[in-house]
Amino acid sequence: MKTASLAFVITCLAAFVSMPAFAASTDKEQPIEVEADSLEIRENDNISIYSGNVRLVQGSLNARSDKLVIHFDDDKNLVLMEMTGAPASFRQLDDENREMIGQADKLDYYEPKSLLELKGNARFSNDRDLIEGSTISINTDNNNLQAASPEADKRVRVVIQPKGKKQE
Numbered sequence: 001m002k003t004a005s006l007a008f009v010i011t012c013l014a015a016f017v018s019m020p021a022f023a024a025s026t027d028k029e030q031p032i033e034v035e036a037d038s039l040e041i042r043e044n045d046n047i048s049i050y051s052g053n054v055r056l057v058q059g060s061l062n063a064r065s066d067k068l069v070i071h072f073d074d075d076k077n078l079v080l081m082e083m084t085g086a087p088a089s090f091r092q093l094d095d096e097n098r099e100m101i102g103q104a105d106k107l108d109y110y111e112p113k114s115l116l117e118l119k120g121n122a123r124f125s126n127d128r129d130l131i132e133g134s135t136i137s138i139n140t141d142n143n144n145l146q147a148a149s150p151e152a153d154k155r156v157r158v159v160i161q162p163k164g165k166k167q168e
Contacts, residue, residue, distance in 0.1 A: 024093050027059030036068070046072045054083070060093035065107070083107040087121060098127040104136070114141040122147070130159040 037052025050068040057063075065083035073079050089103035105120030115137060118124060122136040124145075133147035133156040147156045 024060050024095055027061050027092070030059035032056070032058045034068075046074065046076075054085075061090065062092070063090040063107075064088070078111040080111070081109045094126075099125075100127075101125045102136075109140075114139055116140055128161040130157075132157040 034050065034054070034056050036050035036054040038050070040049045040051070041047075042049070048070045052066070054065045054068045055063070056068070063083065065085040065088035067082075067084045069082045070078065071080040071082075084106045087103040087105055088107045089101070090107070091099065091101050093099055102116075102118055102122075102124045104118035104122040106118075108117045108119065109115070110117070117138075118136040120134065122133055124131045124136050124138070131145070131147050134149040134151060134154060136145065136147045138145050147158075149156050
């Protein structure tokens, strides 16, 4: 693998792992570790493909998937990151040490829109609150969230814990 290609992949990963506005602010300062069974870089197509038991760690962020595909434009700017799995998942702490967990059949992050989409059997919890649906979209700039379950027999499910004393 060319040295420039490796540096480019690491730059793209840094953009991904520092995306959530609600994530621990020190995570983006930590080293990034990625493990996978294989890596394919298609420079002419502007994509990198990690396959097989993909694991990404940076600070408190732990992400796992069967496959990670990174798409970038001709100027090597991150456009889209796709994680697929059974399920694809992430776990991360915020600045107040509260745990956030997300999982879905597919996790997509659209860098230009600052949009994280959990698609297919989506589940997102922040601290002890929970949202489930077919899709969950989170704007990582302003933390706006939308959840939907367009199938007639499915509904969005939300569980909000009382804000009283925390369980230990």
